[in-house]
Amino acid sequence: MKIWRADVRQRLVNITDTPQDWERLGGRGLLARILLDEVPPTCEPLGSRNKLILAPGLLVGHMLSSLDRISVGGKSPLTGGIKEANAGGTTGLHMTNLGMKALVIEGAPAEPGWWVLHLSREGGSFEPAKEFAGLGVYEAAKRLLERYGEKVAIAMIGPAGEARFSAAGIQNLDKEGVPSRIAARGGLGAVMGSKGLKAIVFDDAGGEKPPIADMAAFREAQKAFTKALLAHPQTTIYHDYSTAGMTRMCNGFGGLPTRNFSAGQFEKAEELSGETMRQLLLSRGGESDPSHACMPGCAIQCSNIFGGEDGKAIVSPLEYETIGLLGSNLEIGDLDSIARLNYQVNDLGLDTIETGAALGVAAEAGLLKFGDKEGAMHLLDEIRQATPLGRVLGHGAAMVGKVFGVERVPVVKNQAMSAYEPRAIKGTGVTYATSPQGADHTSGLTIRAKVDHLDPKGQAELSVKAQINMAGYDTLGACIFAGFGFAAAPETIRDLLNARYGWEVETDILQELGKATLSLEREFNRRAGFTRADDRIPEWMTREPLPPHNTVFDVPEEDLDKVFDW
Amino acid sequence: MVVLVKLHTILQRSSPEGMVREISLELAEPSLLKEILRILEIPLKGDALILAVNGRVVDENCVLADGDVVSLMPALSGG
Secondary structure (H helix, E strand, O other): OEEEEEEOOOOEEEEEEOOHHHOOOOHHHHHHHHHHHHOOOOOOOOOOOOOEEEEEOOOOOOOOOOOOOEEEEEEOOOOOOEEEEEEOOOHHHHHHHOOEEEEEEEOOOOOOOOEEEEEEOOEEEEEEOHHHOOOOHHHHHHHHHHHHOOOOEEEEOOHHHHOOOOOEOEEEOOOOOOOOEEEOOOOHHHHHHHOOEEEEEEOOOOOOOOOOOOHHHHHHHHHHHHHHHHHOHHHHHHHHHOHHHHHHHHHHOOOOOEOOOOEOOOOOHHHHOHHHHHHHHHHHOOOOEEEEOOOOOOOOOEEEEEEOOOOOEEEOOOOHHHHHHOOHHHOOOOHHHHHHHHHHHHHHOEOHHHHHHHHHHHHHOOOOOOOOHHHHHHHHHHHHHOOHHHHHHHOOHHHHHHHHOOOOOOEEOOEEOOOOOOOOOHHHHHHHHHOOOOOOOOOOOOOOOOOOOOOOOOHHHHHHHHHHHHHHHHHHOOOOOHHHHHHHOOHHHHHHHHHHHOOOOOOOHHHHHHHHHHHHHHHHHHHHOOOHHHOOOOHHHHOOOEOOOOEOOOOOHHHHHHOOOO | OEEEEEEOHHHOEEEOOEEEOEEEEEOOOOEEHHHHHHHOOOOOOHHHEEEEEOOEEEOOOOEEOOOOEEEEEEOOOOO
């Protein structure tokens, strides 16, 4: 596996050997290593010294179920710190078929203009992208597939990334070629825009799977892992109910963000539930499907295709986080409206979490009525037109709060929280506060733990365990849901890695990788100027009680500061 | 006494009218939550099942009161 380097100033692609220090890392861990080695942590995120890096995880490339994730990274223009944004889809698989350990995009273009970076077995080339510039991702993807063939993988930005909005992400294609698997958080779409790239096309024709050191051992470990995954009850739940199965659960705990994080229960939560969604999609038929795989070979199929009454797809997927931030957070209580908003946000190439949070703050500021779905759609139009208001919204929740004088802004390290209220699910609040990624929806969720989520004691311990495991999965290239297969059969991680690479790692390798990744990330942030003051939940959440339990975030600061003392 | 039981995802029950996700149960007083698991023949246990009463995590030995809302939630990591 090699390191591919794309210089956007000279428009040249070089392929080099992997440095020894990088060999035992992949995905999120490899991103952290490369960023520490090559990017000055105090650099301008949209400048020439930042790098945009794509790295598949260590086990990507063999169609292990739920194990082909792509990690995208760089210095975040939203948080000012290290950023890894993770996605499913087909990018990871194509990269490994081309023998790419990582793709490092560096420099800055000398003049304005948009390019497609085309990568294949022949190497890499930059091709003019004028005809794709300014297009929403759905139209752009359609035309890119016409130009480059139906079988390619694509990582691309929408108008939001082109305009360098801090809420812009990078879309990847699912296995049907739909450009809706987004590496969403932290504004990496803006970084890609600053490098003048509209799209990266990966054509793996003639490529091959990465070599496996011990095929027999690999197959055996694969069997054990797949068996554990299929037998796990969560697999069925996600398969049938998608991540939307979380709506009634989180609402039940009083943790569903409602009306700009002013309450933790939404009167229309039942209408937004996974249970309702499943019934709706089954009864509508047509292109609707309550189960869908975003990566080929995934047995869980937690994704879905949300279609309308006319049988036509509206958006795929419709996820819990979007239901929270673009739904209950805005007092919008029907799935159809949320699906339509989701489609527009996708098309713009924006993060639904950040955008939903921004709209929530905008509603608090009086720019939008809670419950007004047409009004929300109109604000998305403002973003598309890049009006002054649209520009403010495109830079996320904290920017809206600053410009319009709102204190109730749900962010940590400037990044919006996801659909778990930290005052009701305090362990997740600890993760939001302390994760090097900022408030993040996958870096250490705790809602599944059988603890009293309202008790501030013990939440830090819960959070750090989850953060270590998630960082480990992100380094392997595993969807966090592959985690249940691994939790039931932990030795399979060790066995898969040893069989794939000829290593001799131990059973605690997941935690080793997780701790290494977190340590590298925290060091980058330290050098970027972060201090313990940045590892805090916003002050207003330590003061303002959240109904219905009427709790504040009260995990002691000493606990937050000790999270990474292992 | 009467409690309201909320059934999540795969614990919903089929009925001629469709999937049922809420059931009112009449129970003797006092009753433990495990009684509900027995009556409804809930197939999940241990880590795979999260129990809550009035929005707070409890275990199956929780003593119930009239008007309690009991949530039976197959464990989900996140979303």
